[in-house]
Amino acid sequence: MTDGDRLNLQEEGRKVLTAFYGALSALKLYPLENAAVQQALDELHGLVERIVYLEGGAEVRVVGDFFFLNETRLRLDLSNFATFGSFARAFQDHGIGAVEVRPGVTRSEWAPFLSILLSKPGGEDPFLTFMERLASTPVQSLDLRPEKEVAEPETDEEALTAAKRTYAQSVQIAKDALGDVRLGKAVNVRKVKRAVQGIVDQVLSNETSMVTMTTLRDFDEYTFTHCVNVCIFSVIIGQRLGLEKLHLYELGLGALFHDIGKQRVDVDVINKPGGLTEEEWAQLKQHPTEGLLVLFKLHGFADVPYRQMLIAYEHHMKLDLTGYPENKHEREPTLFSRIVSVADAFDAGTSVRSYQYHPWPPDTVLREMRDNPRRGFDPLLVKALITATGVYPIGTLVILDTHELAVVSDVNKDPELLHRPRVKVISDPLGVPLTEAITLDLAQDDPATGGPARSIIKTTDPQKYGIRVSDYLT
């Protein structure tokens, strides 16, 4: 193989998945002989054949939240996450974990394989059924492995432990850093950077586990957990937008520091229960400016952290530039500031804090952010957040149509099914807690009716029930 033949597997992999999706969609809509189908199959075969030739084989794997082409993990961004989601769903429905294409694959093998992929999953073991169906076709060069055999990079338990460690360390570091600012001591920026690096890594490797951590609501630690949560949600939105790792880091750093200016506001005002007086409110409104100025004083950045300063300064500005601080010069809040603003509002809205004893259910917060223009959030960024959190974000307490209580535990990867998450059922219809929570995928249909087996009828307030949703998730 010459250098010129070397493949950019990242790019090729994304093309292959898009071609897979395109061929699947074409086959779903048109008969095999249709020109659009033929063209889509040509494209798919051409791409895969080239990879097989140059790499000696091509294996597409779905591992947890990720796709791999051979050993390369494919990056998701705005242009492909929906495609990837649908593709993952197709694999998942049939219990397929990986498909390996061997040398010698012919164009005629694709149509039967894809047609079976489009068919309804069957039997107790959908993978077995799939393989039986495949055996009756002329497909020779495609080897499939079941979902359960595809090695997870780490088990859910391991991912959760790693996420817990990252989260706990980040909260501690945020606490130290903010405490140091209040005491006028030097902040160890290196530590903060390490925390953000950890969060970015964790989000990139197992987003769900990290989002789960944001459900750990601790009233006493709100100031610090809020910073970390905003960092997590910001990084997640950034990832949806296709930001590179280093930009996610910059965004995360700004998000973690977004409220740093509050350390210059009286503690009594910050922690005051109930409403604030006009004077107190005026003081609180200074925190974005104070944040910008505090960041000037921190040492340990390679350059002046302008982007982080703007995040601290602009995160309470609305799209129409109302909000605070007031502008005299022309200004358009940066995209990063708008991302943090969305993440901030979402976390604040769903948290118990000094002047909010009863947080809103996460879905309500999202809906309000999306539908109420007076809130001043960038609607596209709110949508980007929803594509990551689902309509019912992780940690939402829901009542199912079976009258069972459940906690949302994972988002459906298929963008068409964001309203049908995975849940952990915690009580039976009579309100009797289950000894062990049962995980259900609300995207599963009832074979008898063809409709959803279970659906959410209502979201509710965990405090009403005296429960901490994190107890069921972490």
Next chain:
Amino acid sequence: MTELESTAGGAAEETAGWSDLSDVPVAQVRELFVVLGKAFRAYQLYDENNPVRQRFVESLRQAFEGMWTELDRLTLAVDEDRIFLVGQEVYKVDSRSDSLAFLFFKDGVREITFLPGIEGDELVRFLGVLQRARKLLPEGDDLLTVLWEEDLQHFQYQYVDFLAEGVELPSPGEGATTQQLQGVLGGELAEEEEEEAPAPSSTQTADQAPTSTVSREDFNPTLYSLDPREMETLRTELHKELHRDTRGDVLSALFDRLEEEDRPDRQSEILGVLGTLLPNFLSRGALKAATRVLEELRKLESMPGVFDEERLAQSRELLDRVSAPEAISELIQALYDGSIRSTPQQLAVFLRFMRAGALSPLLRAAETVEHKELRAVLRSAVHGIAERNRGAVVRLLDEPDPVIASGAARLAGDIQIAEAGPSLAGLLAHADPSVRLAAVEAAVSLKASTAAGALQHTLDDPERDVRIAAARALGTLRYGPAGDRLAEILDSREIRAADISEKVAFFESYGMVAGDGAVRALDKLLNGKGFLGKREPSEIRAAAALGLGKVGSGAARTALNKALDEEDPVVRTAVNRALRSE
């Protein structure tokens, strides 16, 4: 990368997976580290394109390639000063400043793994990481951050994170009891049946427990999914974001808040920040940003009530600091060496804000710079500052640096600083001829009577150009008292030995200073015959003719007309020129 528990020191030994230790290619790995050490040093010493550096990198590449015939991966344990392969030392350097082991160890790295592929494009990046790490400041990033940012795919590391020790992991609680759940759930379901819950509203009070009934909109993906057009919008926004001038945005924020007169302490803090930023901008060549700071400060200074006395002084001090000679010298140096690249227009705008302190270095630069366009910008800036700070120009006349003193003298003449006269007179005796010359020229421009007296002495200046300039100056000034001295000079041996230009300067000056009083003497020199009927030399006669031309009176013309038919072409030409009053 992975984080080690603090106790997991010997991970490399455990993970190497060697069944027979005699198979371990220790010698080869030692050799690899020798080559790596050399490549690391070459990286420190030579530029990217230097063939020595390229040769060492190539050797390292080959060493790694050779390694993969023996190993699938190379995992090593890192000690304070040494590196081990399954317990056997493969690297040791005594000097910590050159030690790769210490470079890793000090930031917590305890195990490193090279994977096949490192010899590709990543090799140079890996060496770059080591080099960057070596130069890190103690308060800045550490190796772990550099490695994280570089995100190498073929180099892995495990580290002990001292920064996060002793943190307790959160643990789940017991969950809810039947009692807790039953009553509430029953009530809520009953409520649900009674009425369809209203849509959540922002008027909901804080002590209400909000709930939300699922709405049909939840099932409408268009409301929560991004369509292709929206994705394109976000992509455009992202591109814009990554290229926007965040520095300008931060400045706008600072100036918005600086305008708030009710917060003098904050104003002080912001002024302090600006004081830090300005040199930062200049060092990065961000002249536009620096100009903006100066522009805004000047604007705010002129807005009544924005600054109290203290803040006003602080703001002015900031502008003074930028105009300090050291700062301007730095700026000029940066313009010379190209670290500031600005258009003449940008530079001119920036220099418009300079104060008196900037005059001296700018003047020096304006006098010495060879770049024509830059010189024009600097001169224009100097003029602007001088116009606003005339006293400063007079003070610069006393500068020991001849370039500055002469520049200041010319400047005083150009912008007509009358009060510079006495100082200019002093400069006529300056040791440096260029200063004396400049002072003469300035005295003419200023028509400075105070300097004219001193100019007479300059007629005897050892420097020809100065003498000529002084003669012309006295002529231009028509300084009568100098007539006798000029007459003496015209009669002297020195003027006869001088070149034609000097002769002309003195004769013309005499004509201008003495007027009709000079005609007799000049007529004699032009037309008279001396001993044995011999005429004066051509150059003296020609100069005398031009002197008569400067007198310009009827008597002078008569004298000139007498020489109209002169055979000597030099004299005849001069006579004709004088009659034409050229």
